[in-house]
Amino acid sequence: MAISKQEKLKKSISFIKNCDLKKNATNLVFSDGNLNANIMIIGEGPGAQEDIAGTPFIGRAGRLLDKMLNSIQLDRKKVYISNVVNYRPPENRRPTEQEIARYLPYLTSHIEIINPKIILLLGSTALNSIIGNDEVISDARGKWNQMKIGSANPWIIASFHPAFLMRQPQQKKMSWVDLKMIRDKIKIL
Numbered sequence: 001m002a003i004s005k006q007e008k009l010k011k012s013i014s015f016i017k018n019c020d021l022k023k024n025a026t027n028l029v030f031s032d033g034n035l036n037a038n039i040m041i042i043g044e045g046p047g048a049q050e051d052i053a054g055t056p057f058i059g060r061a062g063r064l065l066d067k068m069l070n071s072i073q074l075d076r077k078k079v080y081i082s083n084v085v086n087y088r089p090p091e092n093r094r095p096t097e098q099e100i101a102r103y104l105p106y107l108t109s110h111i112e113i114i115n116p117k118i119i120l121l122l123g124s125t126a127l128n129s130i131i132g133n134d135e136v137i138s139d140a141r142g143k144w145n146q147m148k149i150g151s152a153n154p155w156i157i158a159s160f161h162p163a164f165l166m167r168q169p170q171q172k173k174m175s176w177v178d179l180k181m182i183r184d185k186i187k188i189l
Helices: 001-014 020-024 050-055 060-071 098-112 124-130 162-167 169-188
Strands: 039-043 079-083 120-121 155-159
Touching: 001 098, 020 124, 039 098, 039 124, 060 162, 060 169, 079 098, 098 124, 120 169, 124 155, 155 169, 162 169
Parallel strands: 039 079, 039 120, 120 155
Antiparallel strands: none
């Protein structure tokens, strides 16, 4: 059942018309991981390597994400990974507000299909897309919110994006706090 809904969503995203992201991209980057996962991870958008492979978080930031997940005994077979936008923004720029708004209904459907218990928002674009523009990542990270997203009602936590952590390694200790919060929360849900 979930696979057919997931494939239908992927197909509808592939049929998007008049989209500059799509025009400039090589591949649709939809998801990776376990359809039945209790934890869904949402990043900003695909980078160059993800665009080539059609898989999210496989470049340097993806390798760091894998290490982060491993630190709390998780991996890609136990989580589900997607992005706010499904096509690579040119030059790895941040998606525009219009692009985010255009892809948000697809992201909402994606969340409904997976129906996770926990959503980890990586970075300010994911945070602002789901929670709103009133929050900044440095203040919002490490705090739980339960939020209705379509028919889903997950617990949401934000943390720094792995690409940011590569530029600001001193912030890794804050992400470790967030990861431990996820590890502890999933045990009680």
